[in-house]
Amino acid sequence: MIMTASARTLWIRQDRVEYPVVVGEGVLDELSAHLASDPPRGAGLVPSPEVPHVLFTDATVNALYGDRVEALLRAWGLEVLRVVVPAGEASKSLAAYERAVGEMLRGGAGRKSVLFALGGGVVGDLGGFVAATYMRGIAFVQLPTTILAHDSAVGGKVGIDHPLAKNALGAFAFPRAVLYDTALLRTLPPREVRSGLAEIVKHAFLAGEEYVSFLEAEAERITALEPGALAESLLRGIAVKADVVSRDPYETRGIREILNLGHTVGHALETLGGYQTFLHGEAVALGLAVESRIAERLGILASCVRGRLEALLARFGFDLRWPEGEAYDPASVVRVMLRDKKNVRRKIRFVFLADLGKTKFRELDPEGAEAHLRAVLREGA
DSSP states (O other): OEEOSSOEEEEEEETTEEEEEEEETTGGGGHHHHHHSOTTTSOOOOOOTTSOEEEEEEHHHIIIIIHHHHHHHHHTTOOEEEEEEOSSGGGSSHHHHHHHHHHHHHHTOOTTOEEEEEESHHHHHHHHHHHHHGGGOOEEEEEEOSSTHHHHTSSSEEEEEETTEEEEEEEEOOOSEEEEEGGGGGGSOHHHHHHHHHHHHHHHHHHOHHHHHHHHHHHHHHHTTOHHHHHHHHHHHHHHHHHHHHHOTTSOSSSGGGGGTTHHHHHHHHHHTTTTSSOHHHHHHHHHHHHHHHHHHTTSSOHHHHHHHHHHHHHTTOOOSOOOSGGGOHHHHHHHHTTOTTOBTTBEEEEEEEETTEEEEEEEOHHHHHHHHHHHHHTTO
């Protein structure tokens, strides 16, 4: 890890690709230096002056930071084409993708253009997918503005949703760099702050005792966005994901599947809510709690570890009660989980927490999964 007075840089290695993740307050103000400088100081990226470059963002982030980031890009000598999509998960759609590509075509973006994805997980996923497919692929840079994006901006997965399944359309495409200015997180609404912490908790329980203990000790400071504690929690999470994806960059060896901890149930909840009811982290938090209870019922996870997980999620402010309404009936949840990309032989493939830093895969038939889910809900999830 490379450290400067204002930032820390972690290099991600996936397959034959390397790119820097720069984390710290004021990182955006040094955007051109972080991108143009030769490795290991920077990404060695010098955009062409021959074409416009795309500032890709959503309406909320655009109002807060669009002018500032465009000014930074123009001060670098770049022509800028700004593409703004509506805020929210609903923008991870074919319709939003088509509109964005149309704006880029009309604006003259070409093969040498660079797309700068300024926003949270939705902007990073959609913008990265646009970049991966526009004219068969253009370079892109992730500029995360949410805590949740510490997970989504790293690892090379980009994509959009389908009404029947989350992230059903996508690609593996690696950014040239990730510049994570933690000062931008101060403008997040409390609900967005909380949502992002779910992935941090997931990474901690995948990593083991040291990271979990750190979160337990620093929970209040992290929630209050205290710069030191927040940056450390983000860097540790990024390092966990970087280690996993470096060993399985294209999800072909089964290693990377552990990052789906909590997501089998979580993605089903998001889908059943029409991508409107739950923020991603809210669904993942509930998924972590419910799946850990199923793991306990199966004899995979000790109750004391499950208790620590739920206690930490509660300290971060998550509501772990199952949503009301027929839409979230266990049978409906199972029908959606049957579309999960991990599944084999018409069985639902879960990644369960087995202990701190340990996971176990288990395939459940639909009837078994529904029975366990109903039992957990009777117990009060």
